[in-house]
Amino acid sequence: MTLRERVESQRFCQxxxxxQCGELAAxxxxxxxxxxxxLLRQHAPADTFYLVLEGQVQxxxxxxxxxxxxxxxIGPDEAVGWSWFAPPYRCxxxxxxxxxxxxxxxxxxxxxxxxxxxxxxxxxxxxxxxSTLSERVQSCRxxxxxxxxxxxxxx
Amino acid sequence: xxxxxxxTLPAPYRIVARRQDxxxxxxxxxxxxxxxxxxxxxxxxxMLYAYGIGEVPVSISSAAAGEPLLHTIRAVGSVTRPMAxxxxxxxxxLRGPYGTAWPLAEAEGGDLVIVAGGLGLAPLRPAILxxxxxxxxxxxxxxxxxxxSPADVLFxxxxxxxxxxxxxxxxxxxxxxTPDWTDEVGVVTRLIARAGFDPARTTAFVCxxxxxxxxxxxxxxxxxVPAAAIHLSLERxxxxxxxYCGHCQLGPHFICRDGPxxxxxxxxxxxxxxxx
Ligand SMILES: Cc1cc2nc3c(=O)[nH]c(=O)nc-3n(C[C@H](O)[C@H](O)[C@H](O)COP(=O)(O)OP(=O)(O)OC[C@H]3O[C@@H](n4cnc5c(N)ncnc54)[C@H](O)[C@@H]3O)c2cc1C
Ligand code: FES
Numbered sequence: 001m002t003l004r005e006r007v008e009s010q011r012f013c014q015x016x017x018x019x020q021c022g023e024l025a026a027x028x029x030x031x032x033x034x035x036x037x038x039l040l041r042q043h044a045p046a047d048t049f050y051l052v053l054e055g056q057v058q059x060x061x062x063x064x065x066x067x068x069x070x071x072x073x074i075g076p077d078e079a080v081g082w083s084w085f086a087p088p089y090r091c092x093x094x095x096x097x098x099x100x101x102x103x104x105x106x107x108x109x110x111x112x113x114x115x116x117x118x119x120x121x122x123x124x125x126x127x128x129x130x131s132t133l134s135e136r137v138q139s140c141r142x143x144x145x146x147x148x149x150x151x152x153x154x155x
Numbered sequence: 156x157x158x159x160x161x162x163t164l165p166a167p168y169r170i171v172a173r174r175q176d177x178x179x180x181x182x183x184x185x186x187x188x189x190x191x192x193x194x195x196x197x198x199x200x201x202m203l204y205a206y207g208i209g210e211v212p213v214s215i216s217s218a219a220a221g222e223p224l225l226h227t228i229r230a231v232g233s234v235t236r237p238m239a240x241x242x243x244x245x246x247x248x249l250r251g252p253y254g255t256a257w258p259l260a261e262a263e264g265g266d267l268v269i270v271a272g273g274l275g276l277a278p279l280r281p282a283i284l285x286x287x288x289x290x291x292x293x294x295x296x297x298x299x300x301x302x303x304s305p306a307d308v309l310f311x312x313x314x315x316x317x318x319x320x321x322x323x324x325x326x327x328x329x330x331x332x333t334p335d336w337t338d339e340v341g342v343v344t345r346l347i348a349r350a351g352f353d354p355a356r357t358t359a360f361v362c363x364x365x366x367x368x369x370x371x372x373x374x375x376x377x378x379x380v381p382a383a384a385i386h387l388s389l390e391r392x393x394x395x396x397x398x399y400c401g402h403c404q405l406g407p408h409f410i411c412r413d414g415p416x417x418x419x420x421x422x423x424x425x426x427x428x429x430x431x
Contacts (some may be wrong), residue, residue, distance in 0.1 A: 056339075058340065067334055068334065069332065070332040070336065071341075072340050072341035073328070073339040073341060075339075075349045077348075078348075098337065135345075138370070139345050142342040142366070142367065142370060143330045143342050146303065146330065147272065147273070147330075147364040147366050147367050148273035148274075148302055148303040148307065148330070148363075148364065149303065150179065
């Protein structure tokens with residue numbers, strides 16, 4: 001599959017025209033990570049939006065006294081990170097490839113400029129991003145609920 | 156186990172082995188003292204009676220054939236905690252089996268997705284073993300198991316053996332990882348989008364805390380699994396287990412008799428109803 005075809009097969013390209021997909025593809029490249037390599041580092045500039053094509057990525061946070069804690073794992077067809085979308089464009093977490101990982105990497109600056117310039121593209125990307133985010137928030141709530149914990153009063 | 160002639164009269168069983176599965180979960184192997192043909196269906200439960208302490212419903216966690224009778228129990232309260240302290244050799248009362256079963260035969264010919272949360276793996280174990288015993292009758296077979304932390308993973312040896320078979324997609328996730336955990340992290344419902352199955356020809360069995368089952372059911376529906384093909388196993392407080400007392404009522408259903416395994420359309424709007 002060419003890069004262009006790869007971008008066109010993404011959910012946010014459904015309903016977009018040829019030229020718009022071409023502009024999105026111009027922001028993208030395929031990037032591979034070896035096992036143990038970082039996609040994102042906490043506090044570093046959030047300059048890339050990754051979609052995982054193959055492999056597994058851990059989202060990790062350094063906790064004082066506890067070392068690195070994995071908060072969630074991300075698999076194929078899932079997005080890694082959204083700090084690239086909103087100021088101050090700094091990564092909040094580490095993202096570590098735990099298997100050899102292939103991604104579609106969008107350069108954040110030209111992508112944001114394209115979304116600003118062409119609101120149809122902006123809306124298409126945002127729709128996917130918001131649905132991913134809402135799913136993650138929901139999962140996070142369940143994780144926080146600690147549903148498998150001993151019943152109240154027995155902890 | 157054929158149902159006893161007097162449905163509320165327990166038969167004596169001896170605890171012949173005990174295994175500690177995690178800090179608060181243990182598995183009993185029990186054997187009847189008298190003549191008692193042990194037949195049951197995957198998903199059914201027994202009422203276990205610790206003499207002088209009390210009686211609780213517990214699912215059968217053994218294979219329907221070829222294994223001794225197993226019950227996997229979490230010590231949570233006034234009956235199950237003292238049960239955890241009973242030594243091997245103790246005689247307990249047992250009546251059952253009761254309730255509906257996982258519809259394994261209905262699932263044949265298509266893909267089978269099993270979603271287990273926490274102790275929910277125990278009632279699903281007989282269904283998994285049943286499906287593996289007739290592996291050729293199913294398309295893809297996925298087991299998606301989520302639990303609290305690596306220390307809470309149940310049946311670890313069994314999971315390793317299932318993974319090694321290569322004909323079952325096993326995904327294990329924990330809500331809270333430790334630094335040495337290399338598997339997935341996050342709620343089990345996230346695995347539904349990742350697993351390889353054909354939604355239109357899939358049957359799903361789900362067991363775990365009710366809130367987890369609600370979200371798992373919704374994720375399966377989003378993926379395109381037909382509502383009627385999604386089956387959940389419910390737990391409600393029980394007393395008689397034979398449809399007399401009404402303790403286990405959930406909407407129009409008596410869970411002991413109409414459940415515990417019920418299809419999603421019969422549970423619409425009921426998963427948020429608080430226990431009586
Ligand atoms: C059909 C069915 C199958 C079951 N299968 C199993 C099984 O295989 N293994 C197993 O360990 N348990 C199983 N249970 C749950 C088990 O019956 C209860 O945990 C047990 O009755 C608790 O009794 P207790 O007197 O020890 O606790 P209690 O003193 O009654 O309760 C202690 C605490 O646990 C909470 N609690 C009680 N029951 C439940 C429940 N079902 N879910 C969540 N919280 C609860 C109470 O609200 C209380 O906070 C099953 C229940 C049903 C209805
Ligand atoms: S427990 Fe008595 S009716 Fe179900």
